[in-house]
Amino acid sequence: MGNPTQTIKNKENFPLEYDAIVIGSGISGGWAAKELCELGLKTLLLERGRNVEHVKDYPTANLNPWELTYRNNNTNEDSEVNPIQSRAYNEGNKHFFVNDQENPYTQVTPFHWIRGYQMGGRSLTWGRQCYRLSDLDFEANLKDGVAVDWPIRYENIAPWYDYVEEFIGVSGQAEGLPHLPDGKFLPVMEMNDLELFFKEKVKNEFAGRCVTMGRSANLSRGWKGRGACQYRNLCSRGCPFGGYFSSNSSTIPAAIATGNLTIRPFSVVKEIKFNKETQKATGVQVIDANNPDEVFEFSAKIIFLNASTIASAAILLNSANDYNPDGLGNSSGQLGHNLMDHHFRVGAQAQYDGLKDKYYVGRRPNNIYIPRFRNLNEATKRADYIRGFAYQGGAFRQNWEDIGTGLDDFGESFKQKITEPGPWSMVISAWGETLPYYDNKVSLSRSKKDKWGLPIVEVKFNFKDNERVMRKDMQSSAVEMLEKSGMTKVSAFDYDNVGGDCVHEMGTARMGADPKTSVLNKFNQMHDVKNIFITDGSCMTSSGCQNPSLTYMALTARACHYAFNQLKKGNL
Amino acid sequence: MNRKTALKRIVLLTTGLVAAAGGVKLYQAYKKPGLVNLDDYQKLIDELADVIIPRTNTPGAKDVGVGDFIINMVKDCCSRQNQNSFIQGLGDLEAYVKDKYNRTFVACTIDEKIAVMKYFQNKSKNNNGTIAKASRKVLGDPFFWILKKYTLIGYCTSLNGATMALQYDYVPGKYIGSIAIKNEQKGWATR
Numbered sequence: 001m002g003n004p005t006q007t008i009k010n011k012e013n014f015p016l017e018y019d020a021i022v023i024g025s026g027i028s029g030g031w032a033a034k035e036l037c038e039l040g041l042k043t044l045l046l047e048r049g050r051n052v053e054h055v056k057d058y059p060t061a062n063l064n065p066w067e068l069t070y071r072n073n074n075t076n077e078d079s080e081v082n083p084i085q086s087r088a089y090n091e092g093n094k095h096f097f098v099n100d101q102e103n104p105y106t107q108v109t110p111f112h113w114i115r116g117y118q119m120g121g122r123s124l125t126w127g128r129q130c131y132r133l134s135d136l137d138f139e140a141n142l143k144d145g146v147a148v149d150w151p152i153r154y155e156n157i158a159p160w161y162d163y164v165e166e167f168i169g170v171s172g173q174a175e176g177l178p179h180l181p182d183g184k185f186l187p188v189m190e191m192n193d194l195e196l197f198f199k200e201k202v203k204n205e206f207a208g209r210c211v212t213m214g215r216s217a218n219l220s221r222g223w224k225g226r227g228a229c230q231y232r233n234l235c236s237r238g239c240p241f242g243g244y245f246s247s248n249s250s251t252i253p254a255a256i257a258t259g260n261l262t263i264r265p266f267s268v269v270k271e272i273k274f275n276k277e278t279q280k281a282t283g284v285q286v287i288d289a290n291n292p293d294e295v296f297e298f299s300a301k302i303i304f305l306n307a308s309t310i311a312s313a314a315i316l317l318n319s320a321n322d323y324n325p326d327g328l329g330n331s332s333g334q335l336g337h338n339l340m341d342h343h344f345r346v347g348a349q350a351q352y353d354g355l356k357d358k359y360y361v362g363r364r365p366n367n368i369y370i371p372r373f374r375n376l377n378e379a380t381k382r383a384d385y386i387r388g389f390a391y392q393g394g395a396f397r398q399n400w401e402d403i404g405t406g407l408d409d410f411g412e413s414f415k416q417k418i419t420e421p422g423p424w425s426m427v428i429s430a431w432g433e434t435l436p437y438y439d440n441k442v443s444l445s446r447s448k449k450d451k452w453g454l455p456i457v458e459v460k461f462n463f464k465d466n467e468r469v470m471r472k473d474m475q476s477s478a479v480e481m482l483e484k485s486g487m488t489k490v491s492a493f494d495y496d497n498v499g500g501d502c503v504h505e506m507g508t509a510r511m512g513a514d515p516k517t518s519v520l521n522k523f524n525q526m527h528d529v530k531n532i533f534i535t536d537g538s539c540m541t542s543s544g545c546q547n548p549s550l551t552y553m554a555l556t557a558r559a560c561h562y563a564f565n566q567l568k569k570g571n572l
Numbered sequence: 573m574n575r576k577t578a579l580k581r582i583v584l585l586t587t588g589l590v591a592a593a594g595g596v597k598l599y600q601a602y603k604k605p606g607l608v609n610l611d612d613y614q615k616l617i618d619e620l621a622d623v624i625i626p627r628t629n630t631p632g633a634k635d636v637g638v639g640d641f642i643i644n645m646v647k648d649c650c651s652r653q654n655q656n657s658f659i660q661g662l663g664d665l666e667a668y669v670k671d672k673y674n675r676t677f678v679a680c681t682i683d684e685k686i687a688v689m690k691y692f693q694n695k696s697k698n699n700n701g702t703i704a705k706a707s708r709k710v711l712g713d714p715f716f717w718i719l720k721k722y723t724l725i726g727y728c729t730s731l732n733g734a735t736m737a738l739q740y741d742y743v744p745g746k747y748i749g750s751i752a753i754k755n756e757q758k759g760w761a762t763r
Contacts, residue, residue, distance in 0.1 A: 064742065065729040065762060071641070073725075075648040190749035231744040233763065362747035363763055399759045400738070404724040405717070408697075410624040410689060418724065419630075419737045421759045 014296075015262065018044040019567075021284050021300040023269050023315070026121025028536045028552040029306030030247025030255075031164070035560035036304070037260040041567075044298055045255070046267040048289055048307075049117030052096075052124065054248040058238030060092045068092060088114045088125075088503065093236040096124050105310075106445060108460035112500035113310060119265055120248035121308065122503065123549075125236040128217040128244050128365070129392070130170045131546035132161050136179040136376065141542050144386050147338060147436040148512040150541045151522035154181065160554035167254075168245040168553070169223035171366070172215030180371040180546070187220045188213045189366050193358040194395035194424045201485035202370070208380065209373045209481075214392065216366040217245035226250065233363035244365070266290055268452050271319040272303060272328055272532065280531045280572075281328075287452045302531045302563050302572055306556070309339070309537040313442045313508035314457045329509075329528040335519050336443055338436035338507040339459070340543040343467045345495040347391065347429035348478035350487035355424055359397060367394045370428065370481075372545055374473065385469040389432035389545045391478065398422030426487060430474035433545040435466055436507050440499075461499035504548055506540035524559040531572045533559045601711045605655035607647050613662050614639045619678050620665075621723040623685050630737040633727050641726035646718070653712030661715020665692060692716045734761035 019041035022032045029045065036043045051057070065071055068091045078086040078094070085097040098115045105113055116122045135154045142149040158181070165184040174182035191199065191213060199211035218229040219242075226242030226249060235244050242249040255261040266289035273282045283299030305312045313336040319328035327335050370391035374382055400418040402425070407417055440462065444455040475492045482490045512518025515527035524539050526532040535556035537548060544551075566572045621633035621642065646658050665688065669677045673684055680688065696714035708714075727733040734740040738761035 064731070064740075065734060066731045069644060070649055071725055071729040073645070073649055076650070077648070190747055192749040195749070231747045232742075357753045359751050359753050359757065360747070360749050361751055362741070362744035363760075364747040396763060397759070399761075399763065400724060400728045401763075404728075405721050408693070410693065410720065411686065412626060412628055415625050415628060415737070418625075418728065419759055421753065421757055 014264070016296070016298050018042050018262070018298065018300040020044070020302045020304065020563075021046065021298055022304045022306060023284065024048075024121065024306035024308060024311070024536065025119050025247055025252065025263075026116075026306065026308060026536070027123040027126065027247060027549050028556045029304070030120065030123060030251035031553050031556040032304040032306055032533075032535060032560055033255040033261055034251040035557050036564070037255040037258040039560065039564045040258075040260065041302075041564065042260050042262070043255070044262045044264060044300065045252075046269060046284065046286060046298075047117075047119050047121075047263070047265045048268045049098075049119065049121075049265060051263070051265040052119040052238075052248055054242070054246075054253065055238070055240050058240060059095065061234065061237045061240050063092065063237075084112050085114060087112060087501070092234065093125055096236070096238075102451065104448070104450060104456050106448065106456060106458040108458050109462055110498045111459040111461045112498050113457075113459065113505075114500060114503045115308070119252070119263070120246050123246040124238055124248060126246075126503075126549060127547060128235065129367075129369075129547040130165070130168075130172070130183070130215045130217050130550040131369075131390075132181045132183060133157070133544045133546060133551055134179045134181050136372075137542060137544040137546075140387065141436075146386075146542070148510065148514065148517050148541060151511050151513045151518075156522070157551070157554050157558065160558040161550065163557055164550065164553040167224065168217050168250060169219045169226070170215055170217055170550075171213075171220040173212050175210055175212050175371070177210065177371055179376055183215065185215065186223065189216070189218075189220055189364055191368065192360045192395055193355050194352055194426055195368050197352070197355070198395065198426060198485050199368075202481055205484045206373075206481065208376075210371055212369050212371065214366040214369045218365050219243050224250070229365065231362035231364055233365045235365050267296075268454070269307065269315050270295065270452075270454060272305070272315065273297065273299075274319065274321055274324065274328055274529065276321075276323045279529065281529050287454075289452070292452045301567060302533065304556075304560070304563075305532060305534045306536045309505035309508050310442050310457060310459065312534055312536055312538045314444060314455075316509070317442075317444050318455060324528070329519055329526040329532060331528050332515060332517055332519055334438075334510060334517065336508050337438050337441045338510055339440040339442055339461055339499075339505065340434045340436055340507040340540065341461070341499050342431050342502040342504045342543060342545065343434055343463055343471065343497050344429065344431045344502050345497045346432075346471050346474045346478075346493065347393070347427065348475065348482050348490055348492045349425060349427040350482040350490040352395075352424040352426060352487050359421055367392045368428075382473070385466050385473070387433035387435070387466070387470070387545070389430045389470060389474050391428040391430050393426065393428035395424060395426040398425050426482060428478045428481065429493075430478065431502070431545050431547070432467060432470050432474055434463065434543050436510070436542060437462075437464060442508050459500075463497075463499065504537070504543070506537040506543050506548060509534050509538040510541045511539050512541060523562040524555055525563070530566075531563075533563055535559050597711055600660065601653040601656055603656060605652060605659055607655065607659075610643050610646060610659065614643060616662065616666070616677055617642050617719075619685070620689070620719055621726070623682075623689050624720055624723045625727045625733075631732045633723050636727055636730035636732045638723055638726040638730070641730075642719070642722040645722045645726075650718070651712065653710070654718055657712035657715055658718045661692070661719070664715070668692075689716075728761060 173188040229243035288294040317327040372388040374388035509519040618639035625633040696716040740761040
């Protein structure tokens with residue numbers, strides 16, 4: 001772990017003026033810092049947590065299972081002190097999650113806000129799955145009459161998907177599907193024997209469905225100075241080989257290399273300052289995380305807000321002023337609203353009685369993927385819900401973890417059974433699109449404040465009928481595919497799924513063509529305040545069912561180049 | 573985000589009310605557990621674990637020091653009900669052995685040890701009905717289950733358990749989707 005007391009030395013000489021300020025160093029903020037620095041702008045990257053340097057600050061990355069006191073299990077203290085974060089963390093990666101006691105928020109309805117306040121944010125612990133949206137997604141709101149239309153189409157973002165994929169390195173298989181466009185892929189990872197068997201069965205039994213290898217930001221070969229994935233499957237502890245993409249391993253080092261980047265950790269953003277004469281933001285007011293009495297004000301020509309969906313909305317709501325009484329850039333009244341998260345943890349698992357002579361080598365940090373097959377066209381249209389879902393999953397031979405406690409045995413015969421490869425199993429689990437609802441929202445408490453004196457966030461979130469009805473299909477289709485593939489002991493599951501569990505928060509500052517109904521324009525630029533750009537998940541007008549980080553990265557790079565050109569033209 | 577969580581094996585969900593839990597049982601389950609005494613039981617716990625995973629041509633539970641791990645888990649990771657169930661179970665077992673063989677478990681022959689464990693395994697059965705499941709949630713898991721679960725985890729994640737009884741690859745460096753099973757193939761310790 002990095003030094004938690006580390007703070008800025010030489011405070012008096014810390015420069016206060018920049019060309020650009022980026023708020024947040026997670027997956028989109030890292031990209032903003034890289035692009036703006038490479039374009040030649042003197043850029044300040046603000047991070048509210050501690051610094052985490054690639055490799056050096058990955059204290060658990062090389063530990064064997066027996067080197068963890070609780071063998072990667074959480075303790076009672078974890079669930080008492082961190083009832084929210086401990087749902088997502090384990091003994092090996094808990095240092096990359098916030099302390100719930102120090103970072104309170106109010107659940108108006110149950111919502112699990114999983115956070116990582118450190119350099120690199122949640123890009124250290126993300127799931128690394130990378131899927132492009134398509135016009136099926138960009139046109140969906142318009143066609144369904146839901147919320148507002150996206151102001152962009154696939155052709156606007158496609159070159160930027162290329163651009164970011166070429167930098168981050170995504171392993172995957174081109175499939176030629178119009179609704180899940182292919183990318184610039186590194187060599188695909190292998191499937192194991194049962195996955196190959198399942199792929200063939202699905203192809204034969206289900207017209208229009210496809211089983212492909214997950215498209216993952218894990219390097220199937222060395223790339224851009226980073227080492228290939230070593231198949232340890234310990235990604236969320238940080239990878240000493242640089243085998244997966246994170247801000248820490250990739251974008252922040254690239255930004256530093258330009259000589260244009262200044263990093264300030266322990267910087268809690270209080271508000272963005274606004275000049276009503278120019279109608280522009282002038283800078284950012286920051287509280288020192290370790291010393292709440294110290295407040296700085298940094299100024300810049302442009303500001304990229306990448307604090308994450310809920311936090312970005314909270315910063316803007318807290319930046320209300322006489323001219324923007326409901327929050328900065330909130331003339332539409334949409335700021336903080338339309339919060340989305342994917343719904344998941346529903347699907348089926350099964351066993352397969354064959355392939356007993358087959359096994360595999362290595363711990364692949366990736367899964368198989370079954371792209372969306374519902375509501376693609378008239379032929380696949382559902383009467384009972386709109387949009388769709390995709391499956392992630394995989395096959396494995398059961399080991400001691402799966403079979404041990406269930407065996408009615410002990411002694412030598414028990415030992416034999418838990419140390420040999422068990423039966424083949426297969427799990428497929430669905431990720432479903434959630435619609436944007438105005439009343440799913442982020443707001444600020446009027447009375448409660450955190451230790452930095454900032455109003456704490458209130459979250460109200462509910463899944464609704466479209467998600468509930470879709471969920472039944474997510475489960476029954478999984479059962480159907482496993483059964484028709486000749487698997488046995490097929491069993492369905494539907495775990496309790498609370499908003500936030502998927503850690504795909506989106507939508508609180510949506511893009512749209514009309515300033516009256518949206519917060520951002522087609523370049524992620526605030527309608528109301530032209531020199532503020534928001535390119536984290538808050539910009540999303542709809543959620544798709546694809547894991548969204550790749551889209552944030554592409555939109556960020558695109559917005560940075562647009563902002564730079566506007567700045568050059570003197571428009572900002 | 574956490575793909576692993578979603579892929580985890582199905583957990584038995586219990587619903588419904590508990591009818592069977594009487595007042596004394598509830599008190600036993602929720603009282604403040606005497607955790608300090610656990611360390612005194614280390615030798616006994618090691619011996620019990622070694623009956624569950626004995627030494628064969630690879631190390632047994634005692635060889636890899638599972639007792640320490642079990643005590644850590646019971647102290648720091650167990651629900652209060654399971655802590656009480658475990659401590660109560662150790663006492664019950666000692667009393668049973670004393671009564672039946674008039675000596676300590678540690679001093680028993682291997683056949684006697686196995687017979688004792690069978691007795692406690694049987695006592696932990698009939699626990700899969702709806703009422704039993706609900707009761708477990710309130711009163712805690714049976715002693716034998718807790719012992720066996722932590723023996724299993726502690727053994728399979730230990731250095732010698734993972735590398736000698738199972739196979740463990742620190743840095744695989746590659747993923748090969750298909751290999752032929754060898755004679756006496758050992759399972760992977762981790763995934």
